[in-house]
Amino acid sequence: MSLLDIWDYIRASGDRRLRQQGYLRGGVGIIERYRRTAKFWEPHLENNRRALREIAAQIAGAAPMANPQSAIPTPQSGGGTLVILGAGRLLDVPWQELFPLFARVVLADADSAFVPYVERLLSTARANAMPKPIFDIGDVTGSVVDLAAWAEHTIAAAASPASAADALADGCNRAGAAQAPWARTYVDVRLVVSSNLLSQLGHFPRLHIQTLFRRRFGKPFSEHERAAESLERYFDRVRARHIADVASFGKAWAYLATDVETLVYTLSAQPGASLLAGEAPPNAGVELDEKGGVRFAWPAEIEERDDPLHGQRVEDLWPRGTVLDPPRRWAWHVVPQGSEKKYRDRGRVHVVEAWVKRPG
Numbered sequence: 001m002s003l004l005d006i007w008d009y010i011r012a013s014g015d016r017r018l019r020q021q022g023y024l025r026g027g028v029g030i031i032e033r034y035r036r037t038a039k040f041w042e043p044h045l046e047n048n049r050r051a052l053r054e055i056a057a058q059i060a061g062a063a064p065m066a067n068p069q070s071a072i073p074t075p076q077s078g079g080g081t082l083v084i085l086g087a088g089r090l091l092d093v094p095w096q097e098l099f100p101l102f103a104r105v106v107l108a109d110a111d112s113a114f115v116p117y118v119e120r121l122l123s124t125a126r127a128n129a130m131p132k133p134i135f136d137i138g139d140v141t142g143s144v145v146d147l148a149a150w151a152e153h154t155i156a157a158a159a160s161p162a163s164a165a166d167a168l169a170d171g172c173n174r175a176g177a178a179q180a181p182w183a184r185t186y187v188d189v190r191l192v193v194s195s196n197l198l199s200q201l202g203h204f205p206r207l208h209i210q211t212l213f214r215r216r217f218g219k220p221f222s223e224h225e226r227a228a229e230s231l232e233r234y235f236d237r238v239r240a241r242h243i244a245d246v247a248s249f250g251k252a253w254a255y256l257a258t259d260v261e262t263l264v265y266t267l268s269a270q271p272g273a274s275l276l277a278g279e280a281p282p283n284a285g286v287e288l289d290e291k292g293g294v295r296f297a298w299p300a301e302i303e304e305r306d307d308p309l310h311g312q313r314v315e316d317l318w319p320r321g322t323v324l325d326p327p328r329r330w331a332w333h334v335v336p337q338g339s340e341k342k343y344r345d346r347g348r349v350h351v352v353e354a355w356v357k358r359p360g
């Protein structure tokens with residue numbers, strides 16, 4: 001971890017629940033992982049950037065949009081607002097090309113340490129004049145952080161694991177997923193980006209609840225099937241709501257990319273070898289075959305498969321009538337074998353699906 005990362009992490013303020021629930025640690029983890037394996041991430045990041053550049057070209061070619069909300073003079077801008085959800089360190093966003101096209105740029109993330117990082121990044125820009133971003137620090141769902149905080153109290157107050165699990169199941173079954181505040185704040189949105197966020201929406205709250213449950217009762221939360229499944233069904237509603245909110249700006253473009261499958265592999269001919277020792281092969285050594293399965297550049301065994309969307313298919317979550325391009329899919333080599341302590345003799349690949357919604 002660089003000294004600047006440590007400094008950003010320590011001094012980050014705001015809603016303390018975001019730190020408690022792991023969002024700040026998660027942000028540091030992502031940038032560390034990226035720095036370690038940048039060459040392996042590049043094809044994936046570039047796929048996202050390319051798709052966003054294609055949208056930018058369409059927006060730049062379109063007629064400027066009247067922008068009654070903004071007084072910011074941006075000569076080359078078409079006006080309107082760009083909203084990036086889960087913006088993080090903007091690794092997958094071609095911000096130098098994108099930002100100057102808009103009168104307002106809103107960057108939303110639950111990891112408040114993304115603010116100083118992005119400010120430093122933008123200060124290096126030699127590009128065209130661009131609006132200073134508005135940083136929206138907090139939960140983009142307006143729901144999951146509250147639910148995890150409520151679960152924390154429920155676990156602390158329960159007399160037994162069974163009564164905690166019952167209360168958690170009932171609470172999750174009651175919990176709704178209302179419209180997110182960002183979805184009703186800006187009337188002139190021209191592009192909404194949700195990149196690498198959808199499958200993450202349940203990640204930190206789930207981990208927080210599982211950790212607290214085990215710490216309090218010495219037993220895994222997953223043993224309580226009704227509660228664990230109720231929590232997952234609540235996350236289903238959160239993801240469905242997220243896509244509905246992204247799609248709700250009828251006249252805007254939207255870009256939504258998400259993991260749809262995760263795999264853990266071992267290299268059968270090179271057990272325990274670190275892939276970081278050599279050059280990254282084309283496509284980081286992973287691509288999708290004709291049937292959508294992951295093909296490796298080395299002989300590999302798949303050890304685990306997981307569905308981060310709990311059976312949901314993104315195509316089913318778009319509201320009827322949404323104007324969509326056919327989705328693109330690719331493989332992202334997230335953790336090359338041997339690149340982390342936890343992955344000495346294993347690696348990790350995610351299958352990513354990316355959707356473009358056109359103005360309706």
Ligand SMILES: C[S@@+](CC[C@H](N)C(=O)[O-])C[C@H]1O[C@@H](n2cnc3c(N)ncnc32)[C@H](O)[C@@H]1O
Nearest residue numbers: 086087088089090091092109110111139140196
């Ligand atoms: C996998 S990262 C992608 C970050 C960014 N797209 C990039 O490549 O640099 C997911 C991001 O979503 C953020 N995130 C996850 N859940 C969130 C939530 N409920 N509200 C706001 N941000 C969230 C994380 O803090 C993280 O920055």
